[in-house]
Amino acid sequence: MxxxxxxxxxxxxxxxxxxxxxxxxxxxxxxxxxxxxxxxxxxxxxxxxxxxxxxxxxxxxxxxxxxxxxxxxxxxxxxxxxxxxxxxxxxxxxxxxxxxxxxxxxxxxxxxxxxxxxxxxxxxPGITSFCAAAARLNMSLCERDETLTILPSSYKNVREGLHTQGTKVLMKANRAIIEVRDILREEGMIDQAVMVECCGMENEKIYKDLNELDDRTSYFSIIIVKD
The missing domain is CATH 3.40.1010.10 (Tetrapyrrole methylase, N-terminal domain)
Structure with a gap:
């Protein structure tokens, strides 16, 4: 058979x-x-x-x-x-x-x-969450010679990754979301960051200001940081 x-x-x-x-x-x-x-x-x-x-x-x-x-x-x-x-x-x-x-x-x-x-x-293949999140935010991820870096934000070295040139996408934050928010503050990048939680789902939520984050969010949260 x-x-x-x-x-x-x-x-x-x-x-x-x-x-x-x-x-x-x-x-x-x-x-x-x-x-x-x-x-x-x-x-x-x-x-x-x-x-x-x-x-x-x-x-x-x-x-x-x-x-x-x-x-x-x-x-x-x-x-x-x-x-x-x-x-x-x-x-x-x-x-x-x-x-x-x-x-x-x-x-x-x-x-x-x-x-x-x-x-x-x-x-x-399927449509990625970060492409969907960028579309939902009505923004580009990268243009012309800009680079795009994808970071698993609940793992080590996320701080180092934030200093790469171009757009940074932070995935898989989940329990570490508050720590990620604090790192963005410490690195002076929080004003450049936006987030979509559960993009395209019934419980979708958009954060234009990550200072609003005060609790753990869904595993399906995408943070985009633009230079």
Whole structure:
């Protein structure tokens, strides 16, 4: 029996109208939809595509939010075992992920492991959260010879990264958002920063002044700092 194929499908940042035609086609043609689930039970990516995949077999995949590599690797192997079971039956599986699979997506670990196991995989790109946030703010990310730097702001060296030339995009702040706000103040950059929380979702919130931040925000928060 011919083995099935695994697709990593980017479903965009949150707005249901920002999913691509190709992503929709792949989802509708796939036999199984693999859905990432956070520890809290949140299934954000599924909420974007739910109305488009009626009748499909849905398989939940737990995705722990941790930096513990041992825990992460064990979880990725467990997910791959689950996916392999369907591909070995000749079924095609689509693993959905927010934004684009190649930008800070846990899916890429699954993709790499499945390739090592000898399975065929394909990545379906999606609109990134930072592009959607810039559009929502009606601003450019970079023009002419300007550079664009993407920083994982909950990790070390964010302060150093802020001093690169051009536009800086800070992603993955989550619990560290107040610390990031304070760093921006200390570096004299807070007046150059804007933020979109949950871009394109029902609970979207725009911050034109980051001094308004006084509490932890959603994981889906994008800060843009312009020179």
């Amino acid at each position: 011919k083995k099935g194929k695994l697709y990593g499908v980017g479903v965009g940042p949150g707005d249901k109208e920002l999913i691509t035609l190709k992503a929709l086609r792949v989802l509708r043609e796939s036999d199984v939809i693999m859905v990432p689930v956070m520890r809290s039970g949140e299934k954000t990516a599924f909420g974007i595509v739910e109305e488009y995949i009626d009748g499909k077999e849905i398989v939940e995949c737990r995705m722990p939010m941790t930096k513990d590599l041992k825990v992460l690797n064990e979880n990725y192997e467990a997910i791959c075992n689950k996916v392999s079971g369907y591909l070995d039956q000749g079924k095609n599986a689509a693993f959905i992920t927010l934004g684009d699979p190649t930008v800070y997506s846990s899916y890429m670990q699954v993709n790499e492991l499945m390739m090592k196991r000898g399975y065929e995989t394909e990545i379906i």
